[in-house]
Amino acid sequence: MEVGQMQRRxxxxxxxxxxxxxxxxxxxxxxxxxxxxxxxxxxxxVSLFFDDSEKLLxxxxxxxxxxxxxxKKVDAHVHQLKGSSSSIGAxxxxxxxxxxxxxxxxxxxxxxxxxxxxxxxxxYLAKNKLExxxxxxxxxxxxxxxxxxxxxxx
Amino acid sequence: MNSNIGKGSMSTASSSAxxxxxxxxxDRFPAGLRVLVVDDDPTCLMILEKMLRTCLYEVTKCNRxxxxxxMLRENKNGFDIVISDVHMPDMDGFKLLEHIGLEMDxxxxxxxxxxxxxxxxxxxxxxxxxxxxxxxxxxALKNIWQHxxxxxxxxxxxxxxxxxVEEGDRQQKQSEDADYSSSANEGNxxxxxxxxxxxxxxxERDDSSTLKKPRVVWSVELHQQFVAAxxxxxxxxxxxxxxxxxxxxxxxxxENVASHLQKYRLYLRRLSGVSQHQNSFMSHQEExxxxxxxxxxxxxxTLAATGQLPAESLATLQAAGLGRSTAKSGVxxxxxxxxxxxxxxxxxxxxxxxxxxxxxxxxxxxxxLHGIPMTMEPKQLVGLHHTAQSxxxxxxxxxxxxxxxxxxxxxxMQMGQPQSRGHILNDATVGHAPxxxxxxxxxxxxxxxxxxxxxxxxxxxxxxAPGYNPVSQASSMLNFPMNHASELPGNILPxxxxxxxxxxxxxxxxxxxxxxxxxxxxGFMPSYDIFNDLNQHKPQSWELQNVxxxxxxxxxxxxxxxxxxxxxxxxxxxxxxxxxxNGQNRxxxxxxxxxxxxxxxxxxxxxxxxxxxxxxLLVDNTIRVKSEIVADVSPANLFPDHFxxxxxxxALLKQQEGIAPAENEFDFDGYSMDNIPE
Numbered sequence: 001m002e003v004g005q006m007q008r009r010x011x012x013x014x015x016x017x018x019x020x021x022x023x024x025x026x027x028x029x030x031x032x033x034x035x036x037x038x039x040x041x042x043x044x045x046v047s048l049f050f051d052d053s054e055k056l057l058x059x060x061x062x063x064x065x066x067x068x069x070x071x072k073k074v075d076a077h078v079h080q081l082k083g084s085s086s087s088i089g090a091x092x093x094x095x096x097x098x099x100x101x102x103x104x105x106x107x108x109x110x111x112x113x114x115x116x117x118x119x120x121x122x123x124y125l126a127k128n129k130l131e132x133x134x135x136x137x138x139x140x141x142x143x144x145x146x147x148x149x150x151x152x153x154x
Numbered sequence: 155m156n157s158n159i160g161k162g163s164m165s166t167a168s169s170s171a172x173x174x175x176x177x178x179x180x181d182r183f184p185a186g187l188r189v190l191v192v193d194d195d196p197t198c199l200m201i202l203e204k205m206l207r208t209c210l211y212e213v214t215k216c217n218r219x220x221x222x223x224x225m226l227r228e229n230k231n232g233f234d235i236v237i238s239d240v241h242m243p244d245m246d247g248f249k250l251l252e253h254i255g256l257e258m259d260x261x262x263x264x265x266x267x268x269x270x271x272x273x274x275x276x277x278x279x280x281x282x283x284x285x286x287x288x289x290x291x292x293x294a295l296k297n298i299w300q301h302x303x304x305x306x307x308x309x310x311x312x313x314x315x316x317x318x319v320e321e322g323d324r325q326q327k328q329s330e331d332a333d334y335s336s337s338a339n340e341g342n343x344x345x346x347x348x349x350x351x352x353x354x355x356x357x358e359r360d361d362s363s364t365l366k367k368p369r370v371v372w373s374v375e376l377h378q379q380f381v382a383a384x385x386x387x388x389x390x391x392x393x394x395x396x397x398x399x400x401x402x403x404x405x406x407x408x409e410n411v412a413s414h415l416q417k418y419r420l421y422l423r424r425l426s427g428v429s430q431h432q433n434s435f436m437s438h439q440e441e442x443x444x445x446x447x448x449x450x451x452x453x454x455x456t457l458a459a460t461g462q463l464p465a466e467s468l469a470t471l472q473a474a475g476l477g478r479s480t481a482k483s484g485v486x487x488x489x490x491x492x493x494x495x496x497x498x499x500x501x502x503x504x505x506x507x508x509x510x511x512x513x514x515x516x517x518x519x520x521x522x523l524h525g526i527p528m529t530m531e532p533k534q535l536v537g538l539h540h541t542a543q544s545x546x547x548x549x550x551x552x553x554x555x556x557x558x559x560x561x562x563x564x565x566x567m568q569m570g571q572p573q574s575r576g577h578i579l580n581d582a583t584v585g586h587a588p589x590x591x592x593x594x595x596x597x598x599x600x601x602x603x604x605x606x607x608x609x610x611x612x613x614x615x616x617x618x619a620p621g622y623n624p625v626s627q628a629s630s631m632l633n634f635p636m637n638h639a640s641e642l643p644g645n646i647l648p649x650x651x652x653x654x655x656x657x658x659x660x661x662x663x664x665x666x667x668x669x670x671x672x673x674x675x676x677g678f679m680p681s682y683d684i685f686n687d688l689n690q691h692k693p694q695s696w697e698l699q700n701v702x703x704x705x706x707x708x709x710x711x712x713x714x715x716x717x718x719x720x721x722x723x724x725x726x727x728x729x730x731x732x733x734x735x736n737g738q739n740r741x742x743x744x745x746x747x748x749x750x751x752x753x754x755x756x757x758x759x760x761x762x763x764x765x766x767x768x769x770x771l772l773v774d775n776t777i778r779v780k781s782e783i784v785a786d787v788s789p790a791n792l793f794p795d796h797f798x799x800x801x802x803x804x805a806l807l808k809q810q811e812g813i814a815p816a817e818n819e820f821d822f823d824g825y826s827m828d829n830i831p832e
Binding site: 026029030032033038041044045048049052076079080082083084086087088089 | 194195196197198200201204205208239241243266267268288289290291292
């Protein structure tokens with residue numbers, strides 16, 4: 001596949017992610033921050049997000065697994081996850097966290113467990129999508145092309 | 155940190171250099187602004203760092219609050235502004251905020267994914283200058299420098315009192331470092347110290363402090379000495395004078411102590427006790443109802459001040475207010491607290507609280523001046539008046555917005571220039587009409603006070619800004635007077651002559667926290683009153699403004715100033731009343747400054763303002779000022795409703811929108827008065 005084609009594919013893919021709500025405007029902000037001095041900024045930040053989130057999800061799983069669930073702690077973790085996911089633009093993950101927090105307030109373990117499942121699902125989905133995106137970008141660069149800047153025209 | 159300190163960035167260096175020149179703010183600014191960002195979330199931290207670097211700031215990141223605090227302590231002048239997350243594992247973000255405010259007095263921006271009203275309110279009460287909701291966009295970070303400048307400006311204003319017109323003020327303000335070599339404010343020992351420290355760094359920050367006013371920086375040790383002295387005396391008996399003696403720190407003035415004491419009391423109050431509900435209630439009250447509470451509080455205070463309401467009653471009211479969740483109680487409490495409680499938080503409370511602080515400040519003032527207890531007795535005020543006559547200091551008292559206003563008025567009155575401007579600078583809180591200043595003497599005071607409530611003091615008093623200035627400072631009521639005192643235009647009242655006002659006259663005294671506090675509260679000054687007065691009094695009432703203007707201008711044209719001051723003060727007050735305190739103060743201060751300094755200007759302006767504003771209830775002026783200033787103060791600004799003087803507020807509000815920087819006339823650059831915002 002030649003570069004032009006790859007670039008178009010990337011653009012379409014990115015667009016779809018936005019359309020489907022996986023990503024929001026904040027992701028664009030990140031892309032705009034990337035420059036020559038920091039060419040891998042987005043990848044770095046997102047990788048950081050992945051590591052951090054997985055840790056958080058583990059903590060959450062453990063916390064909800066306790067006989068006496070410490071909802072304050074659970075809420076703190078979810079709050080953090082909400083913050084970081086919103087910072088990178090992972091919209092669906094963020095929304096799942098918001099719902100999660102409501103149930104934390106109610107101290108409803110059952111509901112929280114369901115929410116956790118939901119969050120995990122969204123997270124892995126987002127992770128997959130982003131990794132695909134990055135792979136596409138890498139291919140373009142490897143082929144000698146440049147990654148097009150996404151314009152939020154839609 | 156090194157990077158920050160070292161100011162590797164050229165911009166910083168150049169900016170500082172430019173600042174030194176004391177002229178316009180360097181073009182590079184805000185590039186090179188030294189930011190410390192604290193967040194336990196690594197993703198957010200990385201993104202923020204990148205964003206801030208893109209804004210050309212010098213960034214230091216930190217993922218633990220404790221680390222951030224020690225970094226700040228090690229290098230007090232190493233940062234210009236701090237951005238911190240609210241939820242952190244090792245320390246609550248608000249706690250960090252308080253520490254920073256107390257120890258380093260840097261502007262702090264809070265941020266969180268949590269956008270709940272209560273959390274944001276907490277930020278306001280704890281003194282954050284702004285609150286950002288995550289995810290933070292780079293646009294939001296692009297103009298955080300305004301908070302730094304604003305702070306400088308306020309400090310500058312305080313400093314200005316020395317009568318010298320600050321033509322360069324504006325710039326100086328910004329650049330703090332304006333070659334203010336004269337540490338006119340002897341009281342400011344810190345500034346000299348700071349100076350040295352700053353030599354290496356971009357002294358933007360430092361300079362401002364040194365230049366502007368001898369701001370005393372309350373280091374940990376100093377604060378500990380202070381606390382020891384207070385404890386020794388007993389918190390109830392701890393008066394600035396005695397504290398000062400016990401502390402025995404050379405170069406520290408009573409005003410410094412007074413303002414610090416005010417803050418401290420507020421801080422204690424906050425800690426102690428009031429139940430959460432109350433606290434939030436109160437704080438809420440305070441914040442949102444800056445004006446409102448002030449009004450209520452003011453009335454009480456004013457009444458108290460005028461001696462109509464015995465101090466005890468006032469105390470009772472306050473107590474009641476504290477304990478109660480009723481709005482009313484809240485209000486008085488706030489007011490009362492301010493008066494009585496000098497917590498460190500003062501500076502933080504820019505909004506709403508600021509007013510209160512003023513009140514406290516006012517009280518303080520009064521006390522200081524007279525060495526009397528909070529309630530200012532009219533006679534005290536009168537006394538002040540005589541002595542201070544020229545001293546705007548009285549104004550300061552007036553600044554105590556709500557509650558104090560009554561008092562202030564008296565003070566102001568006293569201070570008020572002989573001109574009998576009739577401005578009643580009383581804090582806007584209640585609209586106490588700052589009546590005092592002019593030789594009105596007691597009767598006026600009471601009038602003012604009584605009238606204050608409705609903030610329509612008709613008594614036009616020449617409250618000279620000088621006294622008033624302190625008010626704007628808000629917390630440091632005391633300080634203010636000092637500054638103002640100096641400012642008082644020569645005509646108005648010979649500042650020097652007012653022996654009583656010694657504290658006031660010591661222009662430089664305001665330094666430090668007071669300033670910061672005052673800044674917030676500066677606005678407080680009975681803007682209401684002023685307005686009232688202004689309406690009636692046109693030129694005269696402006697005097698108050700002068701006061702608030704920390705600007706030295708006040709001195710200049712006493713007469714003018716009176717007018718200006720009034721307008722200014724009115725403005726300030728208005729700003730304050732509306733709870734915008736923070737923002738307003740600044741603006742008011744600025745305005746007043748403009749007014750003051752412009753001695754000549756003031757005349758014209760006054761006339762303009764006065765006339766114009768009077769029509770609109772002076773509000774216009776203030777609004778103008780406020781609008782400018784207020785802009786900064788985001789949340790708080792909108793208190794106007796509370797004022798109680800609805801008309802005022804509405805006028806103010808309206809004005810705000812529409813106010814064009816009338817200030818052009820005034821010299822202040824119209825720095826975005828955005829206050830605070832924090």
